[in-house]
Amino acid sequence: MEFKEYMKKFNQIMEPYILPKPWSPVEEALYKPLNIFDVPKKEADEMRFKAMKYTFKHHYENNAFYQKFCKENNVTPDDIKSLDDLVKIPLLEDKFFKDYPAGNEFALWLANIFTGKLPNVVINKKNPSFEDVITAFNKAGLIISYSSGTSGRHTVIPRDKKTWMLSQYALAKSVVTMVYPFPYWKDNAYVQWLMSNPFKTNIFAGKIGEVLYHIVKNSDCAIDRQVTAELIRQAMTGGFKSKIIQMAMKRENKKTINKLVRWLKERDK
Incomplete structure (x- = not known):
């Protein structure tokens, strides 16, 4: 399958994550390139400038806290006129x-x-x-x-949900592009997410994986349990309770490794 057809298939599957037109410069920079890893520099610079200026203006006009921060740094969206001006944007x-x-x-x-x-x-x-x-x-x-x-x-x-959907689309597009020509849409395609269950945690590195369950029917995760900030805190603070949690985590890690080995053996048949 040609790459163009491959990505057309991807966008069909990802339709729920693609916002309706007209697109903002941010959305255009994400959706428009066929291969996000192979964009001519001039075109990439133009999209990058428009997307970053749009984003800066959006936060400046819709976030009172950030606008105050920008005014303290004497920078407004009108000051951003070229790529070289992007360094002026106040960052937290x-x-x-x-x-x-x-x-x-x-x-x-x-x-x-x-x-x-x-x-x-x-x-x-x-x-x-x-x-x-x-x-x-x-x-x-x-x-x-x-x-x-x-x-x-x-x-x-x-x-907000819109920003989250864009983040998920960006992850999916990056992964799918890198694994080309892997036929991820087929019934015999399998993916193991080596993180916690994205539906059972608020940790970004785990939660962002929700989209992989959308594009690959047979998706599984390494850690299928609730992972909370409190659990992480208790495991890292030291003391008797921390040692108990760390011991339990070691047992879980062994179970996870055995689960992954079984999963790989089954896929290798």
Whole structure:
């Protein structure tokens, strides 16, 4: 199968993830290239500039917190006139997304940094946990995910569903392009997601894998259990409880390895 037909098949399968036209510069940069790893430099630079300026303008106009931050740095969207100006765009340090309060204050922090119209978020607990707050936001229609927290704090970034769908499409398109000409749509195609079950975690590295279950019918995951921030925290904090969790995780790791070996043997028949 020619690559053009291969990607046409991909876009047919991914139709629910493709937003209707007219597309923004961001969406055009993602959807338009046939091969995202082989775009002429001039064309790539033009798409990159338009997409980044559009994104900057969007956040500047729809996020009061970020607009204030930009004004403190004396930069507005009108200052971005060429590729060389992109370095002027004010960026928040990664540690900002790790420096959040707890409980209901965490919910307020999320609400203040979110870009766009916030849905009605209901938190029923008086003293909600980190996971309680994130679950409440996700039930309201947002997608709040976080990093694994190996640095000691989880990086938390709120997204709306539209942005999340674009992220998933980008992942799927990248993977499918790299494995060409693998016929992932066929009934005898299998994929093992070497992460936690994307439907049982809010960790970004696991959750983003939801889209692979859409494009490959026979998809499985290495860790098929609920993985929460509290579980990770307890495993990393030390002490007796941490040792118990680490011992349990070692047993689970052995089970996972045995499961993967069986899976590979079955596929090798």
